[in-house]
Amino acid sequence: MIAKTNPEQGALSLETGEAKDKTLPPHGYRAKVGDFIYKVFGGSEMGGIMRIAVGSTNPTKVKAVENVMRRIYGDVEVVGVEVDSGVSDQPIGIEEIARGAINRAKQALEKTGADLGVGIEAGIYPFPGTLTGYLDVQVCAIVSPDGVITIGHGPGFEYPPVVIERILKEGVEAGIAMGELVNDPELKRKVGAIGVLSKGLLTRTELNEIAVLMAMIPRLNRELFFERK
Numbered sequence: 664m665i666a667k668t669n670p671e672q673g674a675l676s677l678e679t680g681e682a683k684d685k686t687l688p689p690h691g692y693r694a695k696v697g698d699f700i701y702k703v704f705g706g707s708e709m710g711g712i713m714r715i716a717v718g719s720t721n722p723t724k725v726k727a728v729e730n731v732m733r734r735i736y737g738d739v740e741v742v743g744v745e746v747d748s749g750v751s752d753q754p755i756g757i758e759e760i761a762r763g764a765i766n767r768a769k770q771a772l773e774k775t776g777a778d779l780g781v782g783i784e785a786g787i788y789p790f791p792g793t794l795t796g797y798l799d800v801q802v803c804a805i806v807s808p809d810g811v812i813t814i815g816h817g818p819g820f821e822y823p824p825v826v827i828e829r830i831l832k833e834g835v836e837a838g839i840a841m842g843e844l845v846n847d848p849e850l851k852r853k854v855g856a857i858g859v860l861s862k863g864l865l866t867r868t869e870l871n872e873i874a875v876l877m878a879m880i881p882r883l884n885r886e887l888f889f890e891r892k
């Protein structure tokens with residue numbers, strides 16, 4: 664799957680039609696940030712368009728990466744590739760989720776020779792005070808050809824008790840258990856469980872966008888993370 668950029672589509676905006684882009688730095692600044700990261704983290708040596716590989720063909724992940732990276736780098740080419748996450752289909756525990764995200768990012772980079780490899784892995788992990796004992800979170804890992812890995816995660820939310828029980832007792836994936844609840848086997852590739860649980864207020868693509876942006880934080884602040892004197 665190749666997702667070309669579409670400047671008409673607003674990134675990181677809820678479906679309110681509101682131009683959240685107003686909150687972005689002015690265009691000149693965005694270009695500057697893009698050039699800056701490009702040099703440091705190994706943009707294409709030939710120059711030109713930034714090539715980013717995502718370790719998944721799930722449209723909610725590929726689109727989220729495209730939306731965020733377009734805001735940071737301007738023109739980008741994002742490609743989704745099938746990879747082996749190296750973890751279970753339904754990761755449990757933050758360590759397993761992080762490992763899946765990192766494996767996906769590394770393989771995406773290796774398979775394509777892109778300028779950046781991105782891995783997003785979702786799963787549940789124990790969280791104190793919750794109704795079910797768990798929160799679901801999307802972890803994003805981004806790897807550059809120089810071997811630097813940066814990580815971030817998205818908002819945490821609870822699955823209904825019946826879903827957590829099925830995960831723990833039957834080993835069923837959350838997305839599949841949620842899909843069965845609402846009679847949509849493709850749910851996880853569309854608005855996702857969060858689309859249903861938030862009553863349409865947030866899609867899985869938007870959830871992923873936040874995780875991707877958080878994983879970019881060290882790359883957006885190179886002087887604070889990588890050039891400390």
Ligand SMILES: O=c1[nH]c(=O)c2ncn([C@@H]3O[C@H](COP(=O)(O)OP(=O)(O)OP(=O)(O)O)[C@@H](O)[C@H]3O)c2[nH]1
Binds near residue numbers: 724799801
């Ligand atoms: O945080 C989430 N928000 C959602 O709205 C959502 N909808 C489904 N899931 C589930 O998350 C688990 C691991 O996911 P995951 O990273 O392996 O993704 P995936 O299986 O959908 O894609 P991929 O493996 O083809 O890349 C699986 O149980 C998915 O079904 C969601 N997780």
Ligand SMILES: [Mg+2]
Binds near residue numbers: 752
């Ligand atoms: Mg999966």
